[in-house]
Amino acid sequence: MEAAPFILIDRVSKRFGPVLAVDAAEIGIGRGEFFSLLGPSGCGKTTLLRMLAGFEAPSEGEIWIDGQPMSGVPPHHRPTNMVFQSYAVFPHLSVEQNVAYGLRVERLTAEERRRRVREALELVHMAALADRRPHQLSGGQRQRVALARALIKRPKVLLLDEPLAALDKKLREEMQVELRQLQRSVGITFVFVTHDQEEALALSDRIAVMFEGRIAQIGSPRAIYERPASRAVGAFIGHMNFFPAELRGRENGELILDCAGLGAIAVPDRRGSAHAAPALVAIRPERLRLVREPPADVPAVPVSLVSSAFLGERSHHLVRAEGLPQPILVAAQSGDALEDGRPLWLVAEPGAALLFPDD
Amino acid sequence: MIGRRGNPWLATYVIAGVMLLYAPIAILFLFSFNQTHYLAFPITGLTFDWYSRMSENAGLFTSLRNSLQVGWVASAVATMLGLLGAKATTRYRFPGRAGSVGLIMAPLVIPEIILGTSLLAFLLAAGFNLTLLTVTLGHIVICTPYAFAIMTSRFAGFDPSLEEASLDLGENAIGTFRRVTLPLVMPGILASLLLCFLISFDEFLLAFFLAGTDQTLPVFMYSQLRFPKKLPEVLALGTCIISASIVLLVIAELLRRRGAPAAQD
Numbered sequence: 001m002e003a004a005p006f007i008l009i010d011r012v013s014k015r016f017g018p019v020l021a022v023d024a025a026e027i028g029i030g031r032g033e034f035f036s037l038l039g040p041s042g043c044g045k046t047t048l049l050r051m052l053a054g055f056e057a058p059s060e061g062e063i064w065i066d067g068q069p070m071s072g073v074p075p076h077h078r079p080t081n082m083v084f085q086s087y088a089v090f091p092h093l094s095v096e097q098n099v100a101y102g103l104r105v106e107r108l109t110a111e112e113r114r115r116r117v118r119e120a121l122e123l124v125h126m127a128a129l130a131d132r133r134p135h136q137l138s139g140g141q142r143q144r145v146a147l148a149r150a151l152i153k154r155p156k157v158l159l160l161d162e163p164l165a166a167l168d169k170k171l172r173e174e175m176q177v178e179l180r181q182l183q184r185s186v187g188i189t190f191v192f193v194t195h196d197q198e199e200a201l202a203l204s205d206r207i208a209v210m211f212e213g214r215i216a217q218i219g220s221p222r223a224i225y226e227r228p229a230s231r232a233v234g235a236f237i238g239h240m241n242f243f244p245a246e247l248r249g250r251e252n253g254e255l256i257l258d259c260a261g262l263g264a265i266a267v268p269d270r271r272g273s274a275h276a277a278p279a280l281v282a283i284r285p286e287r288l289r290l291v292r293e294p295p296a297d298v299p300a301v302p303v304s305l306v307s308s309a310f311l312g313e314r315s316h317h318l319v320r321a322e323g324l325p326q327p328i329l330v331a332a333q334s335g336d337a338l339e340d341g342r343p344l345w346l347v348a349e350p351g352a353a354l355l356f357p358d359d
Numbered sequence: 360m361i362g363r364r365g366n367p368w369l370a371t372y373v374i375a376g377v378m379l380l381y382a383p384i385a386i387l388f389l390f391s392f393n394q395t396h397y398l399a400f401p402i403t404g405l406t407f408d409w410y411s412r413m414s415e416n417a418g419l420f421t422s423l424r425n426s427l428q429v430g431w432v433a434s435a436v437a438t439m440l441g442l443l444g445a446k447a448t449t450r451y452r453f454p455g456r457a458g459s460v461g462l463i464m465a466p467l468v469i470p471e472i473i474l475g476t477s478l479l480a481f482l483l484a485a486g487f488n489l490t491l492l493t494v495t496l497g498h499i500v501i502c503t504p505y506a507f508a509i510m511t512s513r514f515a516g517f518d519p520s521l522e523e524a525s526l527d528l529g530e531n532a533i534g535t536f537r538r539v540t541l542p543l544v545m546p547g548i549l550a551s552l553l554l555c556f557l558i559s560f561d562e563f564l565l566a567f568f569l570a571g572t573d574q575t576l577p578v579f580m581y582s583q584l585r586f587p588k589k590l591p592e593v594l595a596l597g598t599c600i601i602s603a604s605i606v607l608l609v610i611a612e613l614l615r616r617r618g619a620p621a622a623q624d
Binding site: 053055074075076080081082084085086088090091092101102104105106146149150153 | 518520521523524525526527528529530531534538539542543
């Protein structure tokens, strides 16, 4: 890690009785970064976020924010603010009173206070609804209140716990765009917890993928999608086809593997020769192509179409190849229908294959 | 109701059940207006005499004042204890949590006669004189489980992240309690005050054991039953108390309902 990051999670573990919820997490987050913690439910991402907020204390390790160690600092003295999954908008206060809630301890003049509240409400486009009560608001509006209430404190770090999970798909996508713009305009470091990989890919500067309390990979969305560090990361982010493979030999720094259902595939030898004999080759569905004629220059295998799903701008085709029990998923731009019974050939793009040990 | 006809026997059964529950109260109501002081039909004539005589009874007013005083203090203290207990058992996990809940709720199932005897023995051994204070202490013991149950359901119904949000926004624990917790559990507090007051107001056994010479209203009423001529006055008083109880219970229930949905927002 280069010169001290803005937030340093330094070998932090959290035990709840016998359960190890977070296992020696080590993360550095830069100032102004949009950083996501991504993983299935129960992977420890929310626990990690709550340790940043101060609601849970690490069992081991230390959290540093802007050069300050955080152990022993209670939530109300931390330079962080949180947007809760349930929004936690105070039901007995109006929108304006909710947003102004955290200003009481800041001893502002009445004028300064009004200005800050107005700014915060305008930032989230809620100025017109300042007098409403929370039960009169939609889910999306309540979330804006929660955002304004946290941002008005001008935190060094904004923590967001699955803030979009409760919204319907259309609204969720709108809020994603808005959240990203908001983060750019206020320049605050965002730490964002989600189980939705598309959301994490769309929003984040960098993502930490977590499984069972462990950090599986940290990287940019592109790096995590294109070069997953493990089979589990590859399977969790997007769709992935896996093919059992046997090492056949080496050629020009490439490994030649015999894949069930695909035949011979060349994979760059990234990790030296450390691969054990049973291996898995992984290929993203959009890096496979279906063609009518076997091309002359690249290897192709004959396949039969199992089913097609039309998804709008693209389609997902499931095809079956000889020697592989499970069907192979191919993503293609929606074009002509393929269900005409004519022969199909499957081609993998060069460099598309990833190699994992078969564990 | 629309469409399928109910079983006619079911309706009869329900009506009979309700009659059985409320007929005695109706009789009480009826005979408090009867001209003679025998509890026997036919009704000889209607009168407000018993009510006016009741209102001239000095002992009645002393005991009513005693009951109000005991009820107010006992319900306030029990509600406070219930509030703190409910906050602790719903918000924190600590060793002995389940055991504490059991201990708080226990007075609900201990026979009152045993509770009364042991309280009497204990308070006398501890050197207390039997006064309204000892009655109040006894009533706090029996009211606290009710207050605790009401406050627990109130706390269970509101999202703990509301309190976390307040801490997160810079309020300390006391500020959070005052600005978030208290307003959100207020309907529960009011409902608990009302219910505890009614329980205390109505309680006879403990008050009989622990009162000494200061009678509460139920103890006073019991003492009046020794004089048959006073019976209609007691009935009149009973009618007044039941009417007031019904009004208070309805208010308590309305408060409880009004509070409930807001907390789930």
